[in-house]
Amino acid sequence: MxxxxxxxxxxxxxxxxxxxxxxxxxxxxxIDARLDKxxxxxxxxxxxxxxxxNDTCDAEVVKSLHxxxxxxxxxxxxxxxxxDLVATTKHALQVxxxxxxxxxxxxxxxVGMILTVIRKYHKAxxxxxxxxxxxxxLLGFNLTGKTVGVIGTGKIGLLxxxxxxxxxxxxxxxxxxxxxxxxxxxxxSYVPTLEKLLGExxxxxxxxxxxxxxxxxxxxxxxGQMKKGVVLVNTSRGGLIDTDALIxxxxxxxxxxxxxxxYEKESSYFFIDSSAKIIQxxxxxxLLSFYNVYMTGHQAFLTREALQNIADTTISNLKELEAxxxxxxxxx
Ligand code: NAD
Numbered sequence: 001m002x003x004x005x006x007x008x009x010x011x012x013x014x015x016x017x018x019x020x021x022x023x024x025x026x027x028x029x030x031i032d033a034r035l036d037k038x039x040x041x042x043x044x045x046x047x048x049x050x051x052x053x054n055d056t057c058d059a060e061v062v063k064s065l066h067x068x069x070x071x072x073x074x075x076x077x078x079x080x081x082x083x084d085l086v087a088t089t090k091h092a093l094q095v096x097x098x099x100x101x102x103x104x105x106x107x108x109x110x111v112g113m114i115l116t117v118i119r120k121y122h123k124a125x126x127x128x129x130x131x132x133x134x135x136x137x138l139l140g141f142n143l144t145g146k147t148v149g150v151i152g153t154g155k156i157g158l159l160x161x162x163x164x165x166x167x168x169x170x171x172x173x174x175x176x177x178x179x180x181x182x183x184x185x186x187x188x189s190y191v192p193t194l195e196k197l198l199g200e201x202x203x204x205x206x207x208x209x210x211x212x213x214x215x216x217x218x219x220x221x222x223x224g225q226m227k228k229g230v231v232l233v234n235t236s237r238g239g240l241i242d243t244d245a246l247i248x249x250x251x252x253x254x255x256x257x258x259x260x261x262x263y264e265k266e267s268s269y270f271f272i273d274s275s276a277k278i279i280q281x282x283x284x285x286x287l288l289s290f291y292n293v294y295m296t297g298h299q300a301f302l303t304r305e306a307l308q309n310i311a312d313t314t315i316s317n318l319k320e321l322e323a324x325x326x327x328x329x330x331x332x
C-alpha cells in the first residue's frame with residue numbers, strides 16, 4: 001500500500017519510519033505541504049493519505065483524492081472535524097483515526113498551562129533572563145482548594161480532573177452530556193448543567209470535541225456566566241471559543257487569565273515558522289498582545305510516547321484496512 005503523508009514534520013518522519021519495518025508492505029511518501037485543494041494531486045498513485053489536524057479535507061479535496069485513486073484517509077490524530085464525512089461516504093473513502101495516542105500528554109500539558117497562567121512562569125522566565133529579579137506583577141494564587149470546571153470528561157478530561165483533584169486537592173466539577181462512571185473514582189463530580197459549572201468554577205478547562213453542537217460553546221453568554229477573574233484553558237480545539245467574545249471579556253477584565261494551545265484560525269500559523277511573517281489575523285495578534293494570555297502552537301500532544309502511539313496505530317489502521325477492508329478505528 002502506498003501512503004502519502006501530508007504536512008510531514010521531522011518528528012512525524014522519524015516516528016513513522018521507526019514504526020514501519022522494511023518489508024511491512026507500507027510504502028510512505030513524505031510530503032511537507034499540507035493537504036488542500038492545490039496539493040491533493042500529490043496523492044496521485046497512492047492508496048491512502050495520512051493527515052493531521054490542520055490539513056484540509058473538505059468536499060472538494062475528498063472528490064479530488066477520489067479522482068486520484070485514493071481509497072483511505074488515515075488521520076494521525078483523534079479529532080476528525082477537518083474531514084467532510086458526507087463527501088467521504090459519497091466517494092466511498094474510508095476514514096480511520098488514532099482515537100487515543102496519549103491522553104496523559106494532553107492532560108499534563110493542560111495542568112501545566114493552568115499553573116503557568118496562575119503563577120506566571122512565562123513572565124518570570126523572560127524577566128529573569130534579562131536580569132530583572134523583581135517580583136512585582138508576578139502575584140499568583142494557590143491552585144489547592146480552588147474549583148476547577150472540566151468540560152468534557154472523555155479520556156483527556158478525566159485525567160486532567162484526576163491530576164487536579166488527587167494532586168492539587170482541587171474541587172473538580174464536570175459537565176458532559178455522557179457522564180463517565182469512572183469520574184467518581186477520579187475525584188470528579190458532575191453538575192447537571194454547563195451554566196452551573198461556569199457559575200462555580202475558578203478555572204475552566206475545555207476537553208470536549210469540536211462539532212456542530214460545541215462550535216463557539218464559549219461565547220458572550222457563557223463567558224458572562226463565568227465568575228469574574230475566571231481562568232480559561234483550551235487544549236482541545238480552537239473553534240470551541242468565539243475569539244471575538246473572548247477578546248471582549250479580556251478587555252473588560254471579566255476573564256482573569258487564558259491559556260490557549262489551540263486557536264480557531266490556527267491553520268494559517270501553527271506548525272509553520274511564522275516568525276518572519278506579518279500577522280494578518282488581528283484577533284490572533286490581539287490575543288498574543290494580552291499580558292494575561294499564554295499561547296502555545298498546538299503542542300499539547302507532542303511527547304515521545306504520543307508520537308510512537310500515533311505511528312504504531314496509524315500503521316496498524318492501514319494494515320487492517322488493506323487486509324480486511326475495515327478497522328477498529330474506522331470513523332465511518
Ligand atoms: P473523548 O472523545 O475521549 O472525550 C470527549 C468527551 O467530550 C466525551 O466524554 C463527550 O461525551 C464529551 N462531550 C461531547 N460534547 C460535549 C459537550 N457539548 N459538552 C461537554 N462535553 C461534551 O476525547 P479526548 O481524547 O478526551 O479528547 C478531547 C479533545 O482534545 C479532542 O476532541 C481533541 O479535539 C482534543 N485534543 C487536543 C490535542 C492537542 O494537542 N491540543 C491532542 C489530542 C486531543
